[in-house]
């Protein structure tokens with residue numbers, strides 16, 4: 001997320017804790033008032049290698065851990081200062097802003113800039129020029145959600161403060177910190193991805209690498225309107241940088257999960273899907289069958305939240321069941337059509353937008369594959385299904401993978417960026433796409449299977465920073 005210049009550093013009682021590492025030094029500047037955040041005196045039991053005995057001390061130790069991982073990875077002779085605070089960020093029991101971070105200042109056309117007419121974050125600017133371009137201000141501003149785990153904000157599920165990534169069902173703070181520090185180091189465009197407007201008329205260094213494969217234009221060469229449209233073009237916004245593309249061969253798994261409509265010809269083709277976190281992963285050759293809808297809610301919706309009626313069982317038995325989102329969990333829906341004899345499940349989203357998110361949930365008894373498609377794609381399939389008989393539709397589909405394309409890359413091997421329709425402020429563009437397998441640190445959401453790695457063969461964060469000049 002972006003941050004405007006905030007000149008409050010001098011007004012703070014700063015408690016700076018610094019450490020030196022092999023390649024770069026990252027210093028955390030504690031911007032919290034007494035008793036809050038890093039200064040929270042609530043006693044805490046040491047956990048997962050974090051020996052702090054108060055909540056505040058454990059938070060500082062987790063920050064030091066993330067700073068040391070990035071410090072060991074980066075190369076800069078100029079110390080990087082992160083002004084960090086714990087604050088009330090937007091939160092409820094189903095979603096939370098865990099944190100946000102960005103460069104405090106940006107610079108362009110400085111002596112020795114590798115790319116003229118391009119904004120660089122200050123931490124990278126300092127690395128490139130070899131001195132601190134503005135010694136009065138920290139380079140990175142970071143905020144983290146102080147309420148996580150409190151009533152009404154992921155109640156009972158606070159950050160895991162251990163350093164060993166053994167977070168179980170909790171959100172791993174070190175992983176969140178690695179993510180947010182990356183934004184502050186330059187993993188972001190300073191261009192407004194909702195309007196397409198450049199910052200002060202100059203592209204960001206990112207905009208020299210953001211390529212729209214639908215128009216074959218780089219963001220730096222587009223009009224504002226073209227950029228705003230490109231930010232919403234899921235599956236067509238890619239990173240056109242040599243380090244990321246080469247590393248993707250090592251990091252991303254071959255095989256993009258897909259729904260392929262085989263017939264009738266008017267809807268045939270590949271559809272973008274969200275994959276299920278339960279049941280078998282999609283494979284090759286996958287599951288092929290006729291698609292039949294469940295209809296249990298007037299006028300013609302199928303929620304499949306209860307065991308299927310006899311006519312619905314007859315319709316989906318041996319077929320791929322098409323059901324609608326809503327009313328109960330994804331796991332309950334898929335279990336009900338599985339019990340009715342379906343060989344796969346397609347869940348149609350009930351909210352507009354692309355790409356379709358993954359299907360969350362957990363149930364070891366589910367053995368059929370399930371996917372989510374967008375509301376728009378669902379409407380196209382339902383149009384075909386409108387002319388079905390009780391047991392036949394003529395709509396045939398395959399739930400499988402395209403082994404020629406890596407999960408999270410385009411057919412040319414370029415890594416997909418997170419383009420969404422509608423635009424999601426703070427998430428769109430300045431992240432990798434959610435289709436990457438394995439999950440990447442710089443996807444818009446923190447997945448629970450992340451490591452603390454920022455480099456290949458596990459992660460693509462550092463290769464992108466290399467592309468922009470780190």
Ligand SMILES: [Zn+2]
Nearest residue numbers: 001183431444
């Ligand atoms: Zn982010």
